[in-house]
Amino acid sequence: MSEGKQNRFLPYLREDRLPHIFCPGCGNGAIINAFLAAMEKAEMDFDNIAMVSGIGCSSRIPGYLNCDSLHTTHGRALSFATGLKTANKDLDVVVFTGDGDAASIGGNHLIHAARRNINLTVICINNNIYGMTGGQISPTSPKGSFGTTAPYGNQDAPFKLAELVAAAGATYSARWTTVQIENLVTSIKDGLKNPGFSFIEVATQCPTYFGRKNKLKTPTAMAAVMKANTVFKSAADRMRPKELEGKIVVGEFANTQRDEFTENVDKISVEKFGKRTLINSAYETEL
Amino acid sequence: MAEEFFIQGNEACAKGAIAAGCRFFAGYPITPSTEVAETLARELPKVGGSFVQMEDEIASAGAIIGASWGGAKAMTATSGPGISLMQENIGYAFMSETPIVIVDVQRGSPSTAQPTMAAQGDMMQARWGSHGDYEPIALSPSSVQEFFDFTIKAFNLAEQYRVPVFVMADEVIGHMREKIIVDDDIEIVARVRPEKSDDYLPFENIENGTTPMPAFGDGFNIHVTGLTHDERGYPDTNTPETHDKLIQRICDKVLNNRDKICSVRSENCDDADIVLVSYGAPVRSVVEAVNKTDKKVGYIKIDTPWPFPEEQIKELTANASDVIVVEMNLGQMYYEVDRVVKDKNVHLLGVIGGLLPTPDEILEKIDEIGGN
Numbered sequence: 001m002s003e004g005k006q007n008r009f010l011p012y013l014r015e016d017r018l019p020h021i022f023c024p025g026c027g028n029g030a031i032i033n034a035f036l037a038a039m040e041k042a043e044m045d046f047d048n049i050a051m052v053s054g055i056g057c058s059s060r061i062p063g064y065l066n067c068d069s070l071h072t073t074h075g076r077a078l079s080f081a082t083g084l085k086t087a088n089k090d091l092d093v094v095v096f097t098g099d100g101d102a103a104s105i106g107g108n109h110l111i112h113a114a115r116r117n118i119n120l121t122v123i124c125i126n127n128n129i130y131g132m133t134g135g136q137i138s139p140t141s142p143k144g145s146f147g148t149t150a151p152y153g154n155q156d157a158p159f160k161l162a163e164l165v166a167a168a169g170a171t172y173s174a175r176w177t178t179v180q181i182e183n184l185v186t187s188i189k190d191g192l193k194n195p196g197f198s199f200i201e202v203a204t205q206c207p208t209y210f211g212r213k214n215k216l217k218t219p220t221a222m223a224a225v226m227k228a229n230t231v232f233k234s235a236a237d238r239m240r241p242k243e244l245e246g247k248i249v250v251g252e253f254a255n256t257q258r259d260e261f262t263e264n265v266d267k268i269s270v271e272k273f274g275k276r277t278l279i280n281s282a283y284e285t286e287l
Numbered sequence: 288m289a290e291e292f293f294i295q296g297n298e299a300c301a302k303g304a305i306a307a308g309c310r311f312f313a314g315y316p317i318t319p320s321t322e323v324a325e326t327l328a329r330e331l332p333k334v335g336g337s338f339v340q341m342e343d344e345i346a347s348a349g350a351i352i353g354a355s356w357g358g359a360k361a362m363t364a365t366s367g368p369g370i371s372l373m374q375e376n377i378g379y380a381f382m383s384e385t386p387i388v389i390v391d392v393q394r395g396s397p398s399t400a401q402p403t404m405a406a407q408g409d410m411m412q413a414r415w416g417s418h419g420d421y422e423p424i425a426l427s428p429s430s431v432q433e434f435f436d437f438t439i440k441a442f443n444l445a446e447q448y449r450v451p452v453f454v455m456a457d458e459v460i461g462h463m464r465e466k467i468i469v470d471d472d473i474e475i476v477a478r479v480r481p482e483k484s485d486d487y488l489p490f491e492n493i494e495n496g497t498t499p500m501p502a503f504g505d506g507f508n509i510h511v512t513g514l515t516h517d518e519r520g521y522p523d524t525n526t527p528e529t530h531d532k533l534i535q536r537i538c539d540k541v542l543n544n545r546d547k548i549c550s551v552r553s554e555n556c557d558d559a560d561i562v563l564v565s566y567g568a569p570v571r572s573v574v575e576a577v578n579k580t581d582k583k584v585g586y587i588k589i590d591t592p593w594p595f596p597e598e599q600i601k602e603l604t605a606n607a608s609d610v611i612v613v614e615m616n617l618g619q620m621y622y623e624v625d626r627v628v629k630d631k632n633v634h635l636l637g638v639i640g641g642l643l644p645t646p647d648e649i650l651e652k653i654d655e656i657g658g659n
Contacts, residue, residue: 014510017521050503052353063510063522068503070356071512071522072349073379079341079349084503086337086350087311087357091504109349112342265339269332278335280358280502281310282386282446284477287505 009036012046014066021060023131025211025219027178027204031125032061034181034202035094038188050091052081054106056132057206058098058125075106078113081120082261088279089119089262092192099126099140103159107139114168117196118261123188124161124199127206135209142246146213162201166254171196173254177203179227180250187252196260203248290469296434296460297364299467300390301326303438304362306473309388310336311361313350315343315369318402319458320392323364344369348376351387356511358502360442360478364390367409368399370416377451378417379513381537384490384497386445386478390438390454392461393567393615395641404641405458407567407615413453414593420534422541424548425453425593429570431465437590443476444548448540449497455592457615459568459643480505488518492536495543541594549596552588556603559585561653564600564624565613566592569644573613576649584653592620597627604628609656611636613644632656 009032022028039046051062055074062069072080077095085093102110102124113120129147130136137147140158147154162175172194174187184202191198205211205222216222226248233251236244266277280287294302301323304312312331314324328338337359341347344365351361365373370391380387395401396408409416413425424444428434434456441452481487481499489509491498501507514522515530523529541548555577556562565573566589573586587603589596604610609632612621617637625633636652638644 014521047506048504063512066508068356068508069510070353070503071510071514072352073375073513076345076349076376079346080353082339082341082346083311083313083350083353083355083361084357085353086339087354087359087361088502088504091357108342109346112346265332265337269335273333275333275335277337278310278359281308281335282355282358282360282478283480283502285480287480 009033012036012066013064017064020064022057023208025205025207026057027127027202028058028061028125030178030181031123031202031204032064034184035123035188038185038192041185042189042192044092044192048090048092049094050084051094051096052077052084053096054101056098056101056130058096059101061096075101075104076109077101078106078109078120078122082113082116082118085118085120086262086265089266089277090279093120095120095122097122097124099124099128099161100130100138103161104139110165111168114165114170114197114199116261117169117171117258119195119197121188121191121198122200124201125204126161126201127204127210129206129210131206131209135213145210148213162199162253165199169197170199170254171256171258172198174252175201175203175248176250177226177230177248178205179223179230183250190255196258288471291466292469293464293466294431295322295462295464296431296456297322297392297462298326299431299435300364300438300454300456301330302469303435304388304442305330305334305336306469307439307442308360308475308477309362309442310334311351311354311359312336312363313339313341313347313354313361314363314365315341315347317366317369319394319461320364320366320390322461323390323392344372345376348373348389352376352380352383352385355385355387356503358504360386360446362388362390364392366392366394367396370409370412374412374416378419378421380451381417381421382513383511384449384500384537385451386449386500387451388438388441388445388454389451390456393455393457395639401641403458405568405615405643406639406641407457407619410455410592410616410619413455420538422538423453423593424448424450424541424591425455426590427455427566427592428460429567429588431460431463432467434460435467435469439473439475443474446476446478448544449500450541453593455567457568481507489520490516490518490533492518492532495540497540545594548591548594549599550590551596551599551603552590553585553603555585556587557585557606559583559607561609561611561656562587562604562607563611563613563649564589566620569613569615572644572646572649575646576653579646580650580653582653589620595623595627600624600627604631607631609634611652611656613649615639615644
């Protein structure tokens with residue numbers, strides 16, 4: 001990068017970990033960018049953000065950001081995040097996950113975290129495939145799409161994650177694609193500010209695996225298909241299921257308020273016993 | 288001033304946890320450990336702690352690791368089926384050097400087997416349950432008092448060595464009621480914060496030791512991963528030396544401190560022909576059998592099955608011809624004893640079915656072997 005044209009988000013990155021491992025054309029870069037822009041717009045204190053992730057390409061993102069980050073086991077990020085946030089509810093806890101991580105191996109934790117309405121902001125990067133292991137189909141792979149484990153085409157119906165999480169009780173849920181970055185930034189900002197469980201699904205391109213297996217070899221070709229198939233929720237609500245086949249419905253699926261989990265935990269201590277939930281109690285000394 | 292209580296083992300465990308500074312518990316209902324969770328659900332809010340009933344045991348193990356990095360001493364309690372589910376995250380805790388305490392109130396196994404009956408079938412799961420090389424610390428209580436004391440000790444060891452520590456109890460100890468004495472000057476090991484410095488390495492290669500651990504939010508901006516990592520915590524998965532150095536250190540910090548960690552209690556071993564070796568609830572019958580017999584029989588009670596107290600077992604059986612391992616499985620710690628005292632006849636009195644081996648069964652075994 002030439003001098004004077006330094007990326008304005010560079011101070012948020014662990015520069016000593018660059019270059020990153022993401023493939024050319026991957027959507028993760030644009031999504032990191034969108035996250036950091038949203039974080040600034042939400043006027044968050046970056047130093048107060050702690051990140052948690054599971055396993056997969058998307059879960060590698062926190063490792064490049066210069067904040068406390070817990071890169072955990074496959075599918076379990078939300079359970080680690082639940083412990084972290086409950087132990088210190090002053091932290092702003094952000095979870096990066098993917099379709100396989102959050103919706104397959106971690107599906108149970110996803111619906112329960114939403115049910116609890118615990119104040120976490122989850123960015124779920126949905127590339128419809130397992131990228132890290134080399135292109136196997138995922139629970140969001142479209143019916144008929146190809147992957148290394150679906151050589152004759154995927155026969156299963158995909159999960160609709162933003163709708164699933166909204167139904168499970170999240171107070172904020174939205175879906176956008178890497179083509180609608182402005183909307184994505186707004187939703188991440190709203191998710192960060194929402195004092196409850198916030199889920200932002202980002203449909204993204206994986207040219208290396210999904211693209212290669214599905215005759216969409218370039219990132220631009222994938223973006224064009226995503227754009228062409230995008231339907232705004234307001235329009236989708238008036239469409240028949242048949243018309244929505246193969247479409248990506250974008251917009252907000254939940255935006256509401258109800259009691260938040262860690263506040264409830266704290267409330268029991270305060271109202272019944274006059275004690276606030278302790279923070280950093282393992283240490284003898286204050287920071 | 289010491290206080291006395293007449294309580295159940297599982298309640299004593301919960302009481303010990305609170306005394307040790309545990310302020311976060313995550314768990315999932317499972318017999319015969321549930322009273323640990325129930326007691327902490329009631330007691331933690333009174334001391335500014337948090338209780339979370341998770342969706343399963345996998346999540347419970349994850350949550351306590353997250354809470355530990357959030358700055359709280361954290362624990363879960365479960366039994367066999369739950370400990371099986373937790374294994375991957377327990378491995379993560381070893382790899383990320385996260386202090387946590389895992390209580391296993393063992394029941395008849397494998398599978399769901401005998402929920403309300405006692406067993407010691409998970410001893411090797413505590414040792415080898417997660418994939419890969421690591422050195423666990425495990426404590427086995429033989430009384431309600433010890434369930435209280437060992438839970439505190441487990442927290443102290445977890446903090447001292449930045450490791451998960453198991454309390455391997457069993458249904459007998461979990462559900463029995465006994466008097467316990469709680470001293471008011473209990474030794475508690477607090478977590479040590481690192482000094483703020485640009486040179487701080489959260490996974491520094493300190494010989495036989497551990498690096499102080501900050502909490503998330505302290506401003507150290509650390510990266511914690513289950514991947515092979517360097518001293519900064521950054522993934523480095525393809526350099527053989529990085530992996531070797533990391534895993535050796537994770538093992539050595541426990542192995543090279545065995546003399547400080549390992550604990551046994553023994554009686555009459557010096558001139559015994561037969562030495563009984565046991566741990567957990569069966570020790571109660573072993574002690575009674577030794578008191579009843581007029582033969583030269585001694586016993587060793589293992590407080591810390593892991594790391595296995597090799598030196599102590601060798602020393603205390605030096606003058607014996609025969610060793611009998613009494614345990615509630617078909618031979619788990621038996622093979623450890625056999626490995627360590629190769630020159631003796633090592634016998635197994637392994638009892639399954641859910642009931643404690645009785646003193647008479649032990650006396651019969653002694654007679655069967657002979658001895659003077």
